[in-house]
Amino acid sequence: MFGFPGGALLPFYDTLPQYSQIRHILTRHEQGAAHAADGYARATGKVGVCMATSGPGATNLVTGIANAYLDSVPMIALTGQVARHFIGKDAFQEIDITGITLPITKHSYVAMDAPSLAATFKEAFYIARSGRPGPVLIDLPKDVMTDQAEFVYPEKLDLPGYKVPRQGHPTQLKNAAKLINEAKQPLIVAGRGVIISGASEELKELAEKAQIPVITTLLGIGCFPGGHILNYGMAGMHGTGYANKALENCDLLIAIGMRFDDRITGKVSAFAPKAKIIHIDLDPAEIGKNVPANVPIVGDVGAVLQAMQKLIETNRHIDWIQQLEEWRKQHPLLDIHDSEGLLPQYIIHELYEATQGDAIVVTGVGQHQMWAAQHYTFHEPGSFISSGGLGTMGFGLPAAMGAKVGRPDKAVWLVDGDGSLQMTIQELATLVQDNIAVKMAILNNGFLGMVRQWQDLFYKKNYVATPISCPDFIKVADAYRISGLTVTKREEVSPAIEQAMAHDGPFLINFMIEPEENVYPMVPPGAANIEFIEQPKKEVSSWRRQSIR
Amino acid sequence: MATTKHTLVAIVNDKPGVLNRMVSLFRRRNFNIDSIAVGHSEVPHLSRVTVIVNGTTAMVEQVRKQLDKLIDVVKIFDITGEKLTGRELALIKVKATSATRSEILEIADIFRANIVDVASDTLTIEITGDEDKIDSMFKLLHGFGIREIARTGRVAMVRGSLGVMRRVEKPLKTRVRKQS
Numbered sequence: 058m059f060g061f062p063g064g065a066l067l068p069f070y071d072t073l074p075q076y077s078q079i080r081h082i083l084t085r086h087e088q089g090a091a092h093a094a095d096g097y098a099r100a101t102g103k104v105g106v107c108m109a110t111s112g113p114g115a116t117n118l119v120t121g122i123a124n125a126y127l128d129s130v131p132m133i134a135l136t137g138q139v140a141r142h143f144i145g146k147d148a149f150q151e152i153d154i155t156g157i158t159l160p161i162t163k164h165s166y167v168a169m170d171a172p173s174l175a176a177t178f179k180e181a182f183y184i185a186r187s188g189r190p191g192p193v194l195i196d197l198p199k200d201v202m203t204d205q206a207e208f209v210y211p212e213k214l215d216l217p218g219y220k221v222p223r224q225g226h227p228t229q230l231k232n233a234a235k236l237i238n239e240a241k242q243p244l245i246v247a248g249r250g251v252i253i254s255g256a257s258e259e260l261k262e263l264a265e266k267a268q269i270p271v272i273t274t275l276l277g278i279g280c281f282p283g284g285h286i287l288n289y290g291m292a293g294m295h296g297t298g299y300a301n302k303a304l305e306n307c308d309l310l311i312a313i314g315m316r317f318d319d320r321i322t323g324k325v326s327a328f329a330p331k332a333k334i335i336h337i338d339l340d341p342a343e344i345g346k347n348v349p350a351n352v353p354i355v356g357d358v359g360a361v362l363q364a365m366q367k368l369i370e371t372n373r374h375i376d377w378i379q380q381l382e383e384w385r386k387q388h389p390l391l392d393i394h395d396s397e398g399l400l401p402q403y404i405i406h407e408l409y410e411a412t413q414g415d416a417i418v419v420t421g422v423g424q425h426q427m428w429a430a431q432h433y434t435f436h437e438p439g440s441f442i443s444s445g446g447l448g449t450m451g452f453g454l455p456a457a458m459g460a461k462v463g464r465p466d467k468a469v470w471l472v473d474g475d476g477s478l479q480m481t482i483q484e485l486a487t488l489v490q491d492n493i494a495v496k497m498a499i500l501n502n503g504f505l506g507m508v509r510q511w512q513d514l515f516y517k518k519n520y521v522a523t524p525i526s527c528p529d530f531i532k533v534a535d536a537y538r539i540s541g542l543t544v545t546k547r548e549e550v551s552p553a554i555e556q557a558m559a560h561d562g563p564f565l566i567n568f569m570i571e572p573e574e575n576v577y578p579m580v581p582p583g584a585a586n587i588e589f590i591e592q593p594k595k596e597v598s599s600w601r602r603q604s605i606r
Numbered sequence: 607m608a609t610t611k612h613t614l615v616a617i618v619n620d621k622p623g624v625l626n627r628m629v630s631l632f633r634r635r636n637f638n639i640d641s642i643a644v645g646h647s648e649v650p651h652l653s654r655v656t657v658i659v660n661g662t663t664a665m666v667e668q669v670r671k672q673l674d675k676l677i678d679v680v681k682i683f684d685i686t687g688e689k690l691t692g693r694e695l696a697l698i699k700v701k702a703t704s705a706t707r708s709e710i711l712e713i714a715d716i717f718r719a720n721i722v723d724v725a726s727d728t729l730t731i732e733i734t735g736d737e738d739k740i741d742s743m744f745k746l747l748h749g750f751g752i753r754e755i756a757r758t759g760r761v762a763m764v765r766g767s768l769g770v771m772r773r774v775e776k777p778l779k780t781r782v783r784k785q786s
């Protein structure tokens with residue numbers, strides 16, 4: 058667990074040493090603790106735990122809780138609270154954190170008495186990890202922590218209002234199978250729900266049996282092997298051209314464990330215009346929310362796919378696959394254009410080569426996030442960790458920390474922007490104190506790049522509030538006793554990555570990339586997916602020379 | 607799409623904060639709640655909430671599903687359009703002089719309302735019925751001068767022998783996509 062102490066948590070920390078099985082990591086900011094718990098949970102599939110003291114400690118968790126909520130990450134947020142008799146009196150460091158987090162938690166508790174604590178914790182963990190996972194907050198008054206009660210751990214939970222659907226409706230399963238068996242140009246779009254359900258194998262079996270190409274959402278990356286011939290990459294705003302063309306032309310879309318976020322639908326009325334839609338999701342409230350489904354199936358993705366498997370005929374869609382391959386050639390993604398500068402796409406590609414696709418890659422939010430999603434090939438669920446729903450800058454470093462704590466056996470690479478990193482850079486100290494060997498690749502463009510890109514494309518290059526200065530990251534790292542180096546040339550990229558990997562402990566590489574490189578393809582906001590813009594053949598950059606670096 | 611009045615009935619855990627959680631989901635979607643009535647249900651520790659809101663069927667269905675996800679909401683149904691018994695209670699304090707008193711009593715009589723309090727210059731009337739009945743009575747009394755009015759909001763029950771706890775949820779409806 059990741060936490061930060063304070064007055065209201067003192068009794069908790071006082072007893073913590075008695076429990077040697079619990080590893081506590083002191084972060085440098087409570088937001089860091091929440092993101093670290095989040096990264097831990099995504100990397101392991103287990104519940105991540107973060108804690109903070111009452112008042113400012115609790116409010117500092119809020120962004121991290123919201124982030125976990127939007128990406129359905131199992132998390133317990135434990136907050137200290139003032140003693141019971143102070144509650145509601147604006148006591149020192151009293152804040153109504155339960156009220157504040159009401160819309161961003163799956164559930165919450167104010168633990169008002171000691172005898173029911175065990176049941177509360179059991180329930181909270183169960184709710185956080187079961188069904189559609191999410192953050193659960195437990196607000197714990199200081200005097201409850203010091204109270205004495207008999208430890209009663211309930212055998213069974215009493216949650217009559219909590220429904221976890223398992224198996225899909227048989228009629229709908231049959232309807233879906235019929236559509237799949239009849240489709241000429243079927244397409245699967247898979248999301249994080251597949252990862253949560255642990256249903257990658259079932260997905261692969263279905264796709265292969267019926268020969269259905271697979272595209273993913275941003276958070277679905279890794280749920281289907283990156284190198285698989287049926288994998289056509291990510292769709293949506295920065296999706297591949299061929300994935301978006303596939304969406305445009307498919308006659309059946311099988312949406313699995315995803316929620317039709319506006320970043321993947323583009324203009325909703327023009328989304329997958331020729332397709333019937335089968336929507337499989339655990340959460341009935343997601344079905345029909347943004348895009349109506351012809352066949353809605355509520356159930357655990359893995360269980361539904363298993364049942365479906367039996368109803369699906371072995372099939373081939375040679376013409377459709379050939380068409381997709383054609384588009385793949387016409388709209389290549391991995392084409393890295395000529396440039397004297399250091400290109401971020403190239404760096405990510407080299408990172409993939411050096412790690413042989415076996416690392417966990419954690420990102421901040423911005424262009425670098427999209428380049429990481431596009432140019433690294435992810436083979437395993439949980440190997441790409443990124444803030445999707447909330448798009449939280451500053452998520453990267455603490456989340457990478459949490460991922461490494463959860464998976465010490467894996468290489469964990471942070472791919473971060475110079476802007477995002479500066480939001481939670483203080484966690485470098487945590488890496489050192491707790492010896493967490495995260496490797497960091499900073500794609501430093503001297504801009505809040507993704508916002509600059511929008512200004513470039515849609516606001517006549519009016520670069521306001523996006524040029525961002527940064528400290529000498531190597532000196533900063535050094536001050537924290539972390540090794541690092543700056544890379545400015547293409548030929549230095551691969552050796553630097555090798556050096557980082559060989560290094561024992563955390564390591565930071567500051568890549569000075571082409572400042573005005575844009576992420577392509579891009580679907581302009583509000584446009585249909587099919588209107589994606591591709592990398593212009595030649596970009597003339599006048600800004601480059603005057604750039605603040 | 608046209609908005610209509612919807613009647614939602616929920617069975618919820620009788621705990622602090624439950625109403626807060628429910629109402630915040632309506633607020634987030636900018637619903638204005640017409641009325642909300644809460645009281646004990648036939649099951650110990652469970653309360654019954656009746657919410658009346660205006661909205662399109664799709665909007666109300668979305669918020670209903672969202673409400674259903676709350677851990678403390680055990681069951682929730684949109685019973686709009688079913689055969690219902692719906693009742694509301696209102697207390698109306700109306701000005702009364704010796705000249706108007708008998709006329710007011712007569713109106714109360716027509717509506718089968720009760721006089722529950724008599725003061726020197728007012729009468730307080732208790733009336734039960736559906737909203738229309740209460741609205742009509744209110745209109746008739748308006749001219750006499752109304753001092754105060756308190757309405758409970760509607761509570762409702764589906765007719766027939768089945769209790770709400772035994773009701774089963776209908777499977778999700780298939781919707782046909784409008785394609786451009």
Ligand SMILES: Cc1ncc(C[n+]2csc(CCOP(=O)(O)OP(=O)(O)O)c2C)c(N)n1
Pocket residue numbers: 421422423424425426448449450451473474475476477478500502504505506507508
């Ligand atoms: C906390 C937060 N504030 C603001 C934004 C808006 N935003 C999205 S991307 C971005 C720029 C990110 O810059 P940087 O981290 O340097 O990455 P780059 O795009 O340059 O790769 C900003 C400001 C956000 N997503 N999160």
